[in-house]
Amino acid sequence: MPRAARSFADDLRARSDDELAALLLARPDLTRPAPADITSLAARASTRASVQRALEHLDGGALRLVEALLVVGADGAAAALGASKKAVEQGIRELWAKALVWRASGGWRTARAVGEILTHPAGLGRSTAELVTHPSTLALSPTTTPDEVADAEARLTDRARAVIEQLRWGSARASFTTPALRAVRDELVRAGLMVALDGDDAVIPREVGLALRGGRLSREPWAPPQPEPRHVDQADADTAAAGEVLDLLWRLDDVAAAWDEEAPRVLRTGGLSVRDHRRLAARLDASSELTAFVLEIGHAAGLFASDGEIDATWRPTDLYDEWTTWSPARRWTALALAWRDTVRAPGLAGQSVDGTLVNVLGKDAAWPLMRARRRDVLDVLAALPAGSAPTIDDVEALLRWRRPLRLPAGAPTHADVVLREAAWLGVLGRGAFTSAGRALPAADPSSAADVEAVTTAMSTALPEPVDQVMLQGDLTAIAPGPLAEEAATFMRRAADVESRGGATVFRFSDASLRRLLDHGVSSAEALELLRRHSMTPIPQALEYLLGDVARRHGHVRVGSVSSYVRSDDEAALDALVADTGLASLQLRRIAPTVCVSPMPAATLLDVLREHRHAPVAETSDGGVVVRAATVERAPTPSRRTTPVQVHTLDAGEAEQLAGRLRAAEKDAVRPSEHDAHTRIPSCDPTVTLALLQDAAAESVPVWIGYVEAGGDIKRGLFRPASVTGGRVTGQLGDTSPVTRTFSIHRITGVASA
Incomplete structure (x- = not known):
């Protein structure tokens, strides 16, 4: 056990270098910036902000022990918690390692700021000495014994006894707003069970409250919740999750294909419009919530982004092209790590926040606390036995035990949202943590070994890709498993997905085959690709359909031009077309008096004038455009923003800092x-x-x-x-x-x- 010290600072000075390093790792906020010596470290460790942060990271057991130390001290903690003295001593050592308690000559004491933060430990009120100036104003003395409190309670009327029963395990303070309730309050004050405060309020003194509880701080045992979740075979959970993973990868590819065909505009306020969101949901055959999740997870992984143009649109990124070349398991790992670490909250899309509709991919669909909540849920699931499928209530109970100050009773945990996203992502299968999901919480994205470990865990669950499908006579094709990249790209262009599951069913149609030909594939090449990727001969109906579509494909052609040159003098146009110096304009004659060019009209005018021609610009109705005087302006410099950087502390840095603090203390x-x-x-x-x-x-x-x-x-x-x-x-x-x-x-x- 630690030796007694004269002060909190002396307690820190008496610690070994290893104990100081352990403190710095447990409370890394003490190291930013690095303290000059142990005296500065002690001052920082006792500040309200630092102690508040340390208390928020305590679980329910450690927090109740801190409350017991504040109320009854170390000697009475075991009885107040209903625990063994050995367990209490071990808990106190852990609190001492975090510098939340220290050992004075008179016994264990909490850090000064602990009592300032936990003003009502375990829901108990302040002590009698703090509530009243003269304890004689109470019918009972500050040293009220349990027997005296029991006698006073026994003499109460039924209504007063009902009020005490309601306040016994809840808040010690209550408001009495009606004449009848004020009469009850007066009765309780006269009985010495409450102290009247300003207005209609009254509070039960700490000593009386503890006696009413029979000396116990809580009626629940001093132990974490013990849920009894249903059991799911791990192999079944991994197999079910593999299906969700393949669906997610398919949907991401569908989004990329849809945006390659027609890129939606970026709203002026950022995000995707509701109309484009619904249109994409219909194409993916998914709910609005699932579509928002697919878009947000793709955006978080860097697969989709704004192209940054003046009229900005949403498009796949260069990383998406690289991502499609990876194995399915590696692609999933990138998505899972992005989901774990992103502050985006897809569940907010479509909701109204402060009267404003939240658009998917918009700035309002970010909630920084969501990242911490996902990690908490993953840690809770990882702590359960393999194959456990807890309910939402089980997860919420464990979350509240894990973070009692951040998630008190009544505070929303959003565990249902995290579990739903985890199921869509394939982190959960049939409600149980998957093998790949179990490797996810501790994985470091910058560590190749960690990324490979998560990838390997998922690859064992995913079926091997196949490169052939079974063509049917009803213009359908069945893929008996996930398709390899080449086969998947071909089938996505040549056919539409009709159903997914263990096997994927595709259907060929006029529109799908026309889409294939639009990508530059000839009918002969299409037949060759069908033979290469088919386990069965090509049905005659499909071959005839492809031939019919190919015969009609390209009969009508559409092109585009950016500008034209018109002149009534055909000889002048002959000279322009024949001038080799104007080859860059790519002039093409479409009529005796008209030439067209892919160049913008302004460029066309400038180049013709440079070559000693005298063109003028005209409007769509033939009128001459008069150039207005322009004033050149310098571009407005862009405002740079500094990205947020998160610094972590490892064991080596903690040991070095502890050594420097020790050396500084010796010189002081x-x-x-x-x-x-x-x-x-x-x-x-x-x-x-x-x-x-x-x-x-x-x-x-x-x-x-x-x-x-x-x-x-x-x-x-x-x-x-x-x-x-x-x-x-x-x-x-x-x-x-x-x-x-x-x-x-x-x-x-x-x-x-």
Whole structure:
């Protein structure tokens, strides 16, 4: 067990380098920026913000232990929690490792800010001494025994007893707003079970509340929830998830094909319009929610993005072309890691937030907390035995135990949304965690070994790709498994998907074969590809259909031009076409007096004028365009934004920082060496504030350096009494102390006395 220390800072100084490194790993916020020495580390570790962050990462068991230490201390914690002393001691050691408690000469104490944050531990009110100035105003004394509380409760009327029963395990404070309820409140105050506050409120003192609970902090056991989920065979879960994975990959390819044909516009406010969203959902034969998930996961993985043009549209990216060459398992790994780490929340698409409709791929469809929630759900699922298929209630209970401060009772967990997305993605199969999903939570995207491990786990579940289909006489084709890339590309162009599942059914039609020919494939090449990718001979009906479509394909042709040149003088046009210097204009004569060019009209005018011609621009009705005077402007410089960078701390960095802190502490003046002549080192205002708050809480003197009103720097022995509002009040001096109040910014440094 740790040795007793004089102060929180001394407790940290007494730790070994390994214990300091473990503290830095458990609370990485203490390292940004790196503290100068252990004194600065102690000051930062006791600040409200840092302690709040550490408490939010405690699970339900650790948080209840902290509450027990605040209410009954270490000696009574085991009885208050209904746990063994050995388990409590082990829990206290874990809290000590995170610097949330320290061992004083009188026993274990919580860090100062813990009590400031947990003002109502376990739902109990403040102590009697804090609630009333004169405890004699209560019918019962502050040291009320359980027997006295039981006697007082037994003498209550039925209505007052019902109120106590309702408040026993809930909040200690209540409002009594009607005359009848105020009469009940007065009865409870007279009985010594409550203290009247301002207005109609009253609160049960902490000692009375604990006695009403029989000395227990909670009626639930001090243990995490033990769900009993149904069991699913792991192989069945992996097989079911493989089907979802193949469907997801197909849908992403369908989106890319649809946007290659007709790219939808990017809304002025960002995102995809509701009309394009619905149109795509109809093409994918999927719900609006599933379509939003497919688009958001593709966008998060970098497969779809805005092309950045003035009239911007959504298109597949260059990465998509590379992604399609990967194996199905590797493609899924990229999607799964992107889903785990993205802040996008596809479930928000289509909802109204503050009266504004959230569009898929829009800026409002982002929710940073969704990333943390996905990781929490994945960690909960990974902790369950293999094959467990928990219900949503089971997952929510485990989430609330895992993050009790962030997810108190009544707060939405969004576990149903995460589980639904995990099922669409193939992380869950039949409600159970898949083998690939189990490898996902700890995978590092920058580690090739981790990526390969997730890919290997998924590849064992996916069936081997096939490169042939079975052609049917009814113009359908059946793919008995996932198609290889070449076969999949051909079938996606030549036929439409009619149904998916263990096998995929395609149907050939006039429109699908015309789509194939539009991609530059001739009828002979199409027949050759059909023979190559078919297990069966080509049905006569399909061959006739292909021939009929090919005969009609291309009879009518459509082209485009950007500008034209018109002249009544045919000889002038002959000279333009024959001029080799104008070859770049690609002039093509379509009539005796008209030539067309793919170049823009402005370019055409400039080039003709450079070659000593005298063209003029004309409108669509033949009128002459008069050029208006223009003023050139410099382009507005783009505003650069700095991307968010997340720094993590590894074990090696923690050990190095712990060594530097130890070396700095050795070079610093020992607290016991401070006297009236020792130099007081300068302190950061945050460190100064924390040291003074600790000294006030522990009623110990400190040496301070301070600046007088005239600018003189002085020093003295100071006994702080209170620290509020950036000012500290206490007694300055040793032999004849005087009460002084200092602003924190006027104190240059603090050192232990």
